[in-house]
Amino acid sequence: MRDQRRKDAVWRFLTYAFVITMVVVMMVPLYWMLVAATLPQEQFLQFPPRLIPGTAFLDNFAALQERLDFVRTIRNSVFIAVVYTLLSLVLCSMGGFAFAKYEFKYKEPIFYTILATLVLPIQLLVIPLFLLMAQLDWTNTFRAIILPWAANPIGIFLMRQNMKSIPDALLESARMDGATEFQIFYRIALPTMRSSLAALAIILFLFQWDLFLYPLVILESADMYTIPIGLAQLTGFQRIYYDQIMVAATLAIVPMVVLFLVLQKQFVSGILAGSLKE
């Protein structure tokens, strides 16, 4: 009895120790980024490092803005990610709905072909895509960044899996009520998929937000840069502008945090969708 209790206590201690360690491991770089963004470059490099926030955030930001017009860079990234996410949500949910709920010729082969494209890494696609965009004369445009990834195989797969859980009777009922196939899709299927859509929105937004190599190849002028490319420009040949990088990185995570907080409730239930009997 007593042994058991001691064992439980030890086990609990180890669990907490592990959790706290993981939290520290994850939070320290984040905290350091926030602090460093408020320090002038000299203090950033001193040892032992200063761990209390300083007052140089606005100065650092002003320097960053002067070098790069970072506000415009954020605006570019937000625009690309938002348009991409909305467009891709529409395409992926329509594709997923078709694969989940309709019968058509070669349905399975088409679906598995789409799925198979997942094994192709972006690095492999960058050059052929660049050549294609060059032929279309689309280089240095946002549409060249958005369109190639719009029909996202992960998104189609995710929506297909979740839409399979919609009872056929629900769709048939709407059909009997006089709904067209498109009305069935957007008035019945989509509203029941809200949490899956929220989860997918975060995945898609994050994918586009983090995209680096491909925009680096496509976008040529500084006024078109997205955040990851802007960040890369701060690493000069003679000097690395740590203070500005930290300010930029801090600002770069803000939209992600906002998006996640807004969609958090739906995101969690979307991830759990189908795992519990309702």
Place this chain on the structure above:
Amino acid sequence: MSGINITELDKVYDSGTENVVAVESLSVDIDHGEFLVLVGPSGCGKSTTLRCLAGLEDATAGTIRFDGEDVTEYRASERDVAMVFQNYALYPHMTVRGNIGFGLKLSTKLTGDEIEAKVEDVAEMLGIRELLDEKPKALSGGQQQRVALGRAIVREPSVFLMDEPLSNLDAKLRSEMRTELQELQADLDVTTVYVTHDQTEAMAMGDRIAVMDGGVLQQVGSPEEVYRSPVNRFVADFIGSPSINLLTADVEDGTLAGPGGFAYELDGSEPVDGHERVSVGVRPEDIEVVESGRNAADVTVVEPMGNENFLYMEIGGHELTARVSPTVRPAEGSQVAFDFDEAALYLFDVETGDALKTKTDSVDSAVVGTTQN
């Protein structure tokens, strides 16, 4: 309101390698305002038939007419039918109000106010008015059932189709809703096709019953007709609870000789002339326990139901069920003599199962008065 004519309906599913015949040359005429129950074991094609009527499945061959108009090629939304699904299929993200009004919003030109008024009327009729702003998740099974009905009724369709709408309810609620549905159907006077696997439900609700097996329509008739004069052994066995006692007997000079020394002398041997073996059927309620008689069986279980007793007996390895008065209560394990009227006897061809003789005992005409319309 409209009558339905189904002519030579075939439905074949092509699964790539083989064809599965779900419904085979089914023909039936359903009158204006009639309540027809399609009944049969699972996989008999009754739901497929209903789905063909609804327009949710294409007929492979044959025609379907509503009020003389060929609707075989029409889509579900063009047929002016409403369907109630087994699991209700309520739209989970809409309120009860939204669920009931959805069809009107899509398929009519009514204004929002007019739709609202109709929804309120139907909700009032079904006693769910105070639930109009709830989501389906918050409702009990019986309430969801009513919403599903309301959704069908509000559109004032010419045909109601119901696919086992009561099977998800508990027994008490089910029998309540059964009565309510019948009253509702009679009030609205809308032609209704109702699918169930429950023969009790079929007997209780149908103006006529259509019994199906293996994709083939076996018999259409009033509940009494199907019960008393089944066309074959399958129908006799399927309709009636507890089900009919069936055993195989040899025919010897107008006498039926079955297992365990069972013997029954026929007064009129015409039905069995030319047959060496026949299937013998006796309804449990027609078996009488007698003081002494030619046939005897071992009592295995006695189930007292209060108003009657069920006797489960065995004769030559065959089980027999008898429904007797509650005063008849033989000890389990004892042997009892039993008898039955020849008029209550059913005889079927052993091979084909076709009926050779069905009940000929007289029934009070007041009981037989079946027609409601």
